[in-house]
Amino acid sequence: xxxxxxxxYRIILLKGTLPENYLxxxxxxxxxxKLVCIFAHEKNTLLSIQFDNNDSDEFSKAFNQWQDIEYLxxxxxxxxxxxxxxxxxxxxxxxxxxxxxxESRDFEEFIRQIAIRGTGDNESNLNNIVxxxxxxxxxxxxxxxxxxxxxxxxxxLRIYAIRISASIFxxxxxxIKLTLEMKDREHTKEELNKLKxxxxxxxxxxxxxxxxYGFIEINN
Amino acid sequence: MKSQQEILDKLNQIIANEPxxxxxxxxxxxxxxxxxxxxxxIALRILRHIRANSISQxxxxxxxxxxxxxxxxxxxxxxxxxxxxxxxxxxVLGIQLIDVSDTLKKNExxxxxxxxxxxxxxxxxxxxxxxxxxxxxxxxxxVTNCVTKDGNIMWxxxx
Numbered sequence: 573x574x575x576x577x578x579x580x581y582r583i584i585l586l587k588g589t590l591p592e593n594y595l596x597x598x599x600x601x602x603x604x605x606k607l608v609c610i611f612a613h614e615k616n617t618l619l620s621i622q623f624d625n626n627d628s629d630e631f632s633k634a635f636n637q638w639q640d641i642e643y644l645x646x647x648x649x650x651x652x653x654x655x656x657x658x659x660x661x662x663x664x665x666x667x668x669x670x671x672x673x674x675e676s677r678d679f680e681e682f683i684r685q686i687a688i689r690g691t692g693d694n695e696s697n698l699n700n701i702v703x704x705x706x707x708x709x710x711x712x713x714x715x716x717x718x719x720x721x722x723x724x725x726x727x728x729l730r731i732y733a734i735r736i737s738a739s740i741f742x743x744x745x746x747x748i749k750l751t752l753e754m755k756d757r758e759h760t761k762e763e764l765n766k767l768k769x770x771x772x773x774x775x776x777x778x779x780x781x782x783x784x785y786g787f788i789e790i791n792n
Numbered sequence: 793m794k795s796q797q798e799i800l801d802k803l804n805q806i807i808a809n810e811p812x813x814x815x816x817x818x819x820x821x822x823x824x825x826x827x828x829x830x831x832x833x834i835a836l837r838i839l840r841h842i843r844a845n846s847i848s849q850x851x852x853x854x855x856x857x858x859x860x861x862x863x864x865x866x867x868x869x870x871x872x873x874x875x876x877x878x879x880x881x882x883x884v885l886g887i888q889l890i891d892v893s894d895t896l897k898k899n900e901x902x903x904x905x906x907x908x909x910x911x912x913x914x915x916x917x918x919x920x921x922x923x924x925x926x927x928x929x930x931x932x933x934x935v936t937n938c939v940t941k942d943g944n945i946m947w948x949x950x951x
Contacts, residue, residue: 617800628814642835740803
C-alpha cells in the first residue's frame with residue numbers, strides 16, 4: 573500500500589502541485605522529509621533526513637537521545653529483558669545508561685573531530701568508521717556491501733545511513749540495538765522502515781539507482 | 793554513475809537552507825562535559841528513586857512546589873543545578889544526590905600525623921600501614937624514633 577501511494581504522489585507532482593490539505597483530506601498520507609547538512613568536506617559529507625513531524629534531523633536526534641537520561645532510563649527499563657541476557661552479562665539499567673552515555677560521548681567526539689577538521693585522526697574518514705552492512709545474515713536483501721570491518725566492538729549504538737557516493741552518507745535514523753536482528757524489536761523495525769523511506773526519497777530525487785546503494789549501519 | 797561533483801551540485805539544490813544544529817550541540821556538550829556528567833548522575837539517581845517508589849514527576853513537582861516542566865528538565869541530565877535545589881530534592885526524597893561531607897570531616901589526629909611527622913625515615917624499608925594515637929606495648933614488638941615533649945611520647949614509629 574505504501575509503495576502505491578508513493579507512486580501516486582509522483583504522478584501528482586508531474587501534473588502540478590496539489591495543496592497539502594487536499595492530500596490530507598483524501599487520506600493520502602505522504603511522508604514528507606527534508607535533507608539537512610551535518611557537515612560537508614572534501615573527503616566526508618554527512619547529511620541527514622529530517623522527517624516532517626520532528627523538531628530535529630535524525631542525526632542530531634540520535635545524540636540528543638543518547639545523552640538524555642530520561643529517555644535512556646525509560647528505554648532500558650522497557651527493554652530490561654534484553655539486558656538480562658547472558659550476552660550482556662545481566663547488566664543493570666543504571667549501568668546500561670552509564671555505558672550508553674560514555675559510548676555516545678566518545679562516538680560523538682570522534683565524529684565531531686571529522687566535522688571540525690574535515691578528517692579524523694590519521695586521515696580517517698567516515699569510510700573508516702567501523703560500519704557493516706545490515707542484515708549480515710540475510711545476504712539476498714541488500715545490493716551493495718560495504719566492507720569496512722574494523723575493531724570488534726560490543727557497542728549497541730547504531731546510526732543508519734545510505735551511502736550515495738564514496739564519501740557522502742545520508743543518515744536515516746538511529747537505534748540502541750540490543751538484539752541481533754533489527755526485525756526482532758519494534759523500535760529497530762521502525763528504523764528499517766525509515767531506511768526504506770529514505771532510500772525511496774533518494775531514488776525519487778535521482779541520487780541512487782536500484783543497484784547502486786546499500787544500507788549502512790555505522791557503529792561506534 | 794554520477795561523479796562526486798555532480799552529486800554534490802545536485803544535493804545543493806535540495807538541501808535545506810538551515811544546517812543541522814548538531815555541531816553546535818556537540819560543541820556545547822564537549823565544552824561542558826565535566827558538570828554535565830554530574831548533572832546526568834544526579835538525574836539518574838532521581839529517576840531510579842522515583843521509579844522504585846512509584847513517585848511521578850508530577851508528584852515530585854508538587855512536593856517541591858515547582859512546575860512539572862522544571863522536574864522534567866532536571867531528569868534529562870542537562871540542568872546546571874544550584875546546591876540549594878539539590879539539597880531540597882535530597883530532603884524531599886530522602887536520598888543523597890551528591891556527597892562532599894568527607895571533605896570537612898574532622899580527623900585531626902590523622903591529618904596531623906600525615907603532615908607533621910617530625911622525623912625522616914627510609915621509605916624503601918618502612919611502610920606506614922596505620923596511624924594511631926595509642927601505642928600499647930602488647931600491640932607492637934618494637935618502638936623507635938620516639939619524640940617526646942615534657943616527658944610524654946608525642947611521636948614514635950612502632951612495628
